[in-house]
Amino acid sequence: MAGRHVLAIDQGTTSTRCIVFDRTARFVSVAQVEHRQFHPRPGWVEHDPAEIWANVGRVVPEALRRAGLSLDDVAALGIANQRETVVAWHRRTGAPLDRAVVWQDVRTADRVERLAADGLADRVRERCGLPLAPYFAGPRMSWLLDAHPGARAAAARGELLLGTMESWLVWNLTGGPSGGRHLTDVTNASRTMLVDLETLDWDDELLAALDVPRAALPEIRPTMDRHGTAVAVAPGVPITAALGDQQAALFGQTCFAPGEAKCTFGTGAFLLLTTGERPAASTHGLITTPAYQLAGRPPVYALEGSIAVAGALVQWFRDNLGLIRSAPEIETLARTVEDNGGCYVVPAFAGLFAPHWRSDARGVVVGLTGYITKGHLARAVLEATAWQTREVVDAMLADSGLALAELKVDGGMTADHLLMQTVADVLGVPVARPMVAETVSLGAAYAAGLAAGLWPDPEVLRRHWHRAGEWLPARSREWREEGYADWQRAVERSLGWVREGRPR
Amino acid sequence: MARPVQSIERAAAVLELLSTAPAEMGVTELAESLGLAKSTTHGIVRTLCEVGLVEQDPGTGRYRVGRGLAELGGAPVDVHQLRSLAANWLDGLAVRAAESVRLAVPEAGRVVVVHHVFRPDDSRQVLEVGTERPAHACALGKVLLANGGQLASDFTPFTRRTVTDARRLATELTAVRHRGWAVEVEERVTGEAGVARPVRGRGGRVVAAAGVTGTPERLLGRDGAPHPWLLEQLADAVRAVSAELARI
Numbered sequence: 105m106a107g108r109h110v111l112a113i114d115q116g117t118t119s120t121r122c123i124v125f126d127r128t129a130r131f132v133s134v135a136q137v138e139h140r141q142f143h144p145r146p147g148w149v150e151h152d153p154a155e156i157w158a159n160v161g162r163v164v165p166e167a168l169r170r171a172g173l174s175l176d177d178v179a180a181l182g183i184a185n186q187r188e189t190v191v192a193w194h195r196r197t198g199a200p201l202d203r204a205v206v207w208q209d210v211r212t213a214d215r216v217e218r219l220a221a222d223g224l225a226d227r228v229r230e231r232c233g234l235p236l237a238p239y240f241a242g243p244r245m246s247w248l249l250d251a252h253p254g255a256r257a258a259a260a261r262g263e264l265l266l267g268t269m270e271s272w273l274v275w276n277l278t279g280g281p282s283g284g285r286h287l288t289d290v291t292n293a294s295r296t297m298l299v300d301l302e303t304l305d306w307d308d309e310l311l312a313a314l315d316v317p318r319a320a321l322p323e324i325r326p327t328m329d330r331h332g333t334a335v336a337v338a339p340g341v342p343i344t345a346a347l348g349d350q351q352a353a354l355f356g357q358t359c360f361a362p363g364e365a366k367c368t369f370g371t372g373a374f375l376l377l378t379t380g381e382r383p384a385a386s387t388h389g390l391i392t393t394p395a396y397q398l399a400g401r402p403p404v405y406a407l408e409g410s411i412a413v414a415g416a417l418v419q420w421f422r423d424n425l426g427l428i429r430s431a432p433e434i435e436t437l438a439r440t441v442e443d444n445g446g447c448y449v450v451p452a453f454a455g456l457f458a459p460h461w462r463s464d465a466r467g468v469v470v471g472l473t474g475y476i477t478k479g480h481l482a483r484a485v486l487e488a489t490a491w492q493t494r495e496v497v498d499a500m501l502a503d504s505g506l507a508l509a510e511l512k513v514d515g516g517m518t519a520d521h522l523l524m525q526t527v528a529d530v531l532g533v534p535v536a537r538p539m540v541a542e543t544v545s546l547g548a549a550y551a552a553g554l555a556a557g558l559w560p561d562p563e564v565l566r567r568h569w570h571r572a573g574e575w576l577p578a579r580s581r582e583w584r585e586e587g588y589a590d591w592q593r594a595v596e597r598s599l600g601w602v603r604e605g606r607p608r
Numbered sequence: 609m610a611r612p613v614q615s616i617e618r619a620a621a622v623l624e625l626l627s628t629a630p631a632e633m634g635v636t637e638l639a640e641s642l643g644l645a646k647s648t649t650h651g652i653v654r655t656l657c658e659v660g661l662v663e664q665d666p667g668t669g670r671y672r673v674g675r676g677l678a679e680l681g682g683a684p685v686d687v688h689q690l691r692s693l694a695a696n697w698l699d700g701l702a703v704r705a706a707e708s709v710r711l712a713v714p715e716a717g718r719v720v721v722v723h724h725v726f727r728p729d730d731s732r733q734v735l736e737v738g739t740e741r742p743a744h745a746c747a748l749g750k751v752l753l754a755n756g757g758q759l760a761s762d763f764t765p766f767t768r769r770t771v772t773d774a775r776r777l778a779t780e781l782t783a784v785r786h787r788g789w790a791v792e793v794e795e796r797v798t799g800e801a802g803v804a805r806p807v808r809g810r811g812g813r814v815v816a817a818a819g820v821t822g823t824p825e826r827l828l829g830r831d832g833a834p835h836p837w838l839l840e841q842l843a844d845a846v847r848a849v850s851a852e853l854a855r856i
Binding site: 130131429430431432433434435436516518519520521539540541570571572573574575 | 687688689691692695696699700702703724725726728730733734735737856
């Protein structure tokens with residue numbers, strides 16, 4: 105093998121990036137292009153698949169140019185992608201049927217309610233490891249087939265193809281209408297609500313319930329596999345990995361073994377805990393999901409819990425209250441006081457998610473007295489993210505029976521040391537930040553390089569993961585448990601605020 | 609929106625520098641500290657004298673802020689925003705230099721570490737964010753002192769090599785301003801060396817210092833000076849952070 109570098113394509117919600125890594129997994133160069141967001145109706149979010157494919161064609165050569173490298177220097181290509189976003193396209197022409205329906209889009213809410221009324225929730229939970237929610241890809245596929253006359257029949261004949269974003273990119277990279285390969289990986293397929301978590305194959309009952317023809321769906325492959333050789337954009341380069349972005353971040357943080365977990369703190373927060381070769385069922389409303397699979401090996405599973413409002417609460421504090429000029433200044437304001445002064449903020453802006461799942465909850469600020477200043481509020485805002493992290497971690501440990509020794513973190517909010525220290529304090533375990541902040545791209549590169557034989561086994565990758573910073577728990581168990589009890593009482597006060605028929 | 613006028617940005621930087629400097633400053637000092645040509649700086653200072661924002665000492669010919677500035681106030685860069693903007697670049701520096709990296713700001717007369725990236729070797733290290741450093745005995749402090757930072761320096765000797773003489777330090781600070789970097793060799797901790805460069809805010813005013821710490825054998829050449837490659841990597845990193853600051 106001539107090439108010693110790996111290309112990682114991170115096809116995200118707002119942009120498409122290509123990062124070049126060298127064989128010691130060091131960042132070499134990056135190119136990034138944003139794409140348009142379409143909001144044709146309230147609650148609808150769409151992307152243009154042709155624009156995204158064109159952007160891939162721009163960022164890959166640009167990243168190589170910036171690195172001073174050619175395709176001969178590249179050993180493999182890996183793709184990490186925004187999950188649950190659906191594309192439908194014509195096999196013969198490669199033209200998209202419609203715009204991509206994005207993961208944030210809630211147009212399938214009615215459809216999902218009907219499925220719930222049909223009593224499908226338990227089956228979806230048992231078979232797919234997912235709560236029945238408009239968040240997942242399958243109902244979007246069904247919506248696209250309903251919205252276009254003749255589409256379902258074309259899909260049944262295999263003339264119309266369905267897939268998540270990585271399927272669309274792999275098909276185009278491997279030739280498109282002239283022999284493009286129609287594939288998906290286990291991490292992406294499992295987010296459709298159409299896949300049996302045990303067999304990792306399409307489930308006929310669920311396909312029938314959602315009325316999605318099997319002929320239109322991609323072949324499900326391990327995450328790390330020979331997905332094909334690129335003929336477009338990066339001709340000759342083997343595509344050896346595809347996986348969802350959060351699983352990629354878990355892999356990039358080298359959380360390969362049971363009990364290893366990462367949390368990405370951004371606008372929302374995504375926590376994943378690797379649980380092992382058997383899927384761990386959740387009784388706390390978490391998602392059971394494949395973490396990764398190496399070809400020829402059993403899949404490794406994870407539990408996933410997300411926090412809807414994390415950095416978004418800081419943005420709200422900045423934009424709606426105007427108490428700070430930039431998001432990082434929340435730490436400056438919070439440090440003007442010693443503690444939260446007894447004040448808690450529960451940011452249930454759109455109800456409470458895992459592990460509560462209460463759509464009738466709305467945000468509350470509790471513990472207000474004449475003593476409370478904006479500094480206390482700033483503390484309470486940061487602590488809200490920490491306590492929500494604790495809730496999800498507790499649920500994960502209860503579901504899996506595992507213990508957590510350390511939490512690996514990434515995302516923009518890791519620059520907030522007060523928040524990271526608070527997370528360590530409320531969890532009672534060390535919190536570590538890696539040297540390479542681009543964990544999604546790094547995970548795609550790790551996976552692609554492993555599958556291509558650039559690295560012999562995952563353990564080698566652990567040696568490339570370096571700690572850039574670490575926060576150790578500094579508070580007593582009493583402080584932790586008293587604070588948590590107060591947080592839980594604050595959460596109780598947010599419940600039941602929304603009354604029937606009055607949506608706000 | 610109209611583009612910012614460069615000469616006004618520079619004039620603002622001159623004012624900010626003079627307002628925080630412990631003593632009056634000459635044109636050469638100002639020019640070096642702001643990274644500007646001497647002629648450019650002279651033009652700006654003369655104009656500011658005309659409008660009363662700056663005064664010239666008739667005896668020494670050096671400059672200080674004028675009475676016109678009394679009503680004007682300015683907020684410094686928020687340190688947490690600074691950290692947020694700097695983090696990625698300083699992580700990259702730590703990886704390339706294979707050493708630990710720190711960012712420090714002057715705060716109430718003290719040098720305070722506001723960001724710290726571990727040396728990427730997974731040895732046991734403790735975050736030093738929030739800790740103080742002696743201004744006269746470390747490269748970070750010297751960069752800040754040399755660029756108008758009002759910092760207490762009590763000349764406490766930490767090692768045999770700590771600079772404890774005010775005149776010797778002043779000579780070194782002139783050199784720091786002139787060449788754009790500072791070095792410490794076992795002046796604070798035996799067996800430790802450090803190199804630092806200024807991080808500039810809008811207009812060129814020094815708002816922080818970024819530096820690499822390691823053993824003298826790894827950071828310095830045979831001549832005792834920092835390795836040129838290290839100075840270059842440090843220069844690239846602080847230039848990138850300064851560019852981020854110019855955008856806010």
